[in-house]
Amino acid sequence: MKIGVLGTGNVGNTIAAKLIQLGHEVKMGARTAGNSKALAFMSAHGPLASEGSFAEAAAFGEIVFNCTKGEHSIEALKLAGEETLQDKILVDVTNPLDSSAGMPATLLISNTNSLGEEIQRTFPRTKVVKTLNTMWCGLMVNPRMMPESHTVFVCGNDEEAKLKVGKLLQEFGWYPDEIFDLGDITNSRGTESYLPLWLRMYMKTKSGAFNIKIVKAES
């Protein structure tokens, strides 16, 4: 599949590298084409990897991953272009974190709104699927590093889009029963709201290689 990855940071690199390992063609997008990190990504990953502007990466992908920093996501997606993103699946893995005052970061949007919803509202013709934002990026693409099952949340307004993203998650190694579909995109409020707890656990465990598993009583 042709996939656009917006963002050149750790998350973008981790997801883009995994997609290429799985045999997908990936164009990494940055504010401008020729970004040094995107060029480094391209030279490290061979013929399936390419790079360009946000708009070029968005145009390239059948599915587009938003791996920009949450605080800049709306702006970056506007640079990608509303027309370009129209009818596409946008996998939003971001969190609206403000770490300007140090750790633990606070949320720039919270409680009665979320970044996932804000993106869906700003790009109404794009199929936004929020997922993977509740964990360290190394775990997003390598869930089987864990000794037992654990949980990844998915939400979004388009059922077909969620199924397609669910298949990609399974390519990453997630088991179907580990994928928890919370419902429509307003559920981003739930998963983004978990970040303040995640950050505090991270500061205590001093490793990102942890996640939550939903345990239910036997009925």
Next chain:
Amino acid sequence: MKIGVLGTGNVGNTIAAKLIQLGHEVKMGARTAGNSKALAFMSAHGPLASEGSFAEAAAFGEIVFNCTKGEHSIEALKLAGEETLQDKILVDVTNPLDSSAGMPATLLISNTNSLGEEIQRTFPRTKVVKTLNTMWCGLMVNPRMMPESHTVFVCGNDEEAKLKVGKLLQEFGWYPDEIFDLGDITNSRGTESYLPLWLRMYMKTKSGAFNIKIVKAES
């Protein structure tokens, strides 16, 4: 031990009943002595159970549980009295939920503050320990209904108070390695912030009998 339980709702009743089952003496407190729910609790649970005003229940307990509704907690604790609560351990199991607009509820305090901190700030000489607020009350006092281990968070500024509350959690059935001490009371922001996700999982699973387990990669 003599324990005060402030609040006559499901949470207060569940915790008070468990404490009596464990052999503790419990005084359930309400806005005024002679509350009908508190009287019903007393008559259902025999000689270890008594009831009174918030102030009487707080004076009675070596440890006091705050099981009032989050939106009324500060007011209820003021009725209990700052002098009365002085130097006591206050186990705060509440969440500042606003369900006036229906489910899922939103948070009245969030992100850069929390109810746990607000209580500690309002009653600086009380040893506030935040715990158990991340799950259904049936699970708080019966963690072994679950088929495997799961997690309860604890936070607060007083180490000795956290150890004592940890012992009480173990009396409830929690295993020591299930108790995750996040640190000081500011970590209430983390556990209260998880509620929007909990509420959405609850709406999907249609049962409160679930919890999260922290899973870590093998090192």
